[in-house]
Amino acid sequence: MEFFNKTGKMAIGSRLRLLTEKLTEDAASVYQAYGHNFQPKWFPVYFALLEGGASTITQLAKEIGHSHPSVSKIIAEMVKAGLVKESKDPTDKRRTTVELSAKGWELEGVMREQFEDVSNAIKELTAQANNDLWQAISEWEYLLEQQPLSERVKVQRKKRESGYVRIVPFTPAYRKAFRDLNEAWITRYFKMEESDYKSLDHPDTYILDKGGYIAVALYKEEVVGVCALIKMQDPDYDYELAKLAVSPAAQGKNIGFLLCEAIIEKAKELGAKKIYLESNTILKPAIQLYHKLGFKKVTGRPTPYERADIQMELVISA
Secondary structure (H helix, E strand, C coil): CHHHHHHHHHHHHHHHHHHHHHHHHHHHHHHHHCCCCCCHHHHHHHHHHHHHCCEEHHHHHHHHCCCHHHHHHHHHHHHHCCCEEEEEECCEEEEEEEEECHHHHHCHHHHHHHHHHHHHHHHHHHHHCCCCHHHHHHHHHHHHHHCCHHHHHHHHHHHHHHCCEEEEECCHHHHHHHHHHHHHHHHHHCCCCHHHHHHHHCHHHHHHCCCCEEEEEEECCEEEEEEEEEECCCCCCCEEEEEEEECHHHCCCCHHHHHHHHHHHHHHHCCCCEEEEEECCCCHHHHHHHHHHCCEEECCCCCCCCCCCEEEEEECCC
């Protein structure tokens, strides 16, 4: 087990597979000890037919949690061994039902004795262990059903990569990146408009000099995202969150969230009570991000952008 001590939890699948193989080998020996040539992989199907009677392959697959092809293969093997018989469903000739054969039922007595002995052996093993494996398996199955391991890995990857991100204030050195990133995402989905050219070509005049702010995201010191906080001359809103753009190469690293979070914090520092934004509903990840940050949909406001079909607000303080 030195290998697994080195790899740690990274090799959990391989370690569980080895444990499964060990238990399967032991199970084969157990069946042989009780005088019958029964394959361990047949047990779920046998037990389901023993307890529930005749069934279809689809029903069996659903009950034992196996795939339909896997159960079909097991049934074929058990039919060949003489433990199961197949017949057409009298109510629907297209369906085949399976049930234990006479030979299969003959095994019931010795199998029930084996069930009891195996159950008691597992109880004894559990009593000797510091952890209840059976309970742990149930817990893992439940937790993985709620969120698969692959999704959990993605979350951890985002957390790790977020550690490489720095959010810094705009300086003239980032002027070109601010324009290029925004133009790239706008033209990917829409077209550049007059208001875009004004703010992107002259960020000092149209954003910073009017009391706004621009946040820049650096990933390993490379500019990968930008977002602006624009001062509004509006009785309902103090600032607009705008010009959010993240490089496609850096997406999936939580950068959009970190940028918006920094912009919202800056708005709070500046005493803002409400933040406004405009977007388009085809940008589903962006809309989801805004909802996650607490923005709510509003309606009825004029917009200078043809592409804007959704307006949202974030209430910071009443």
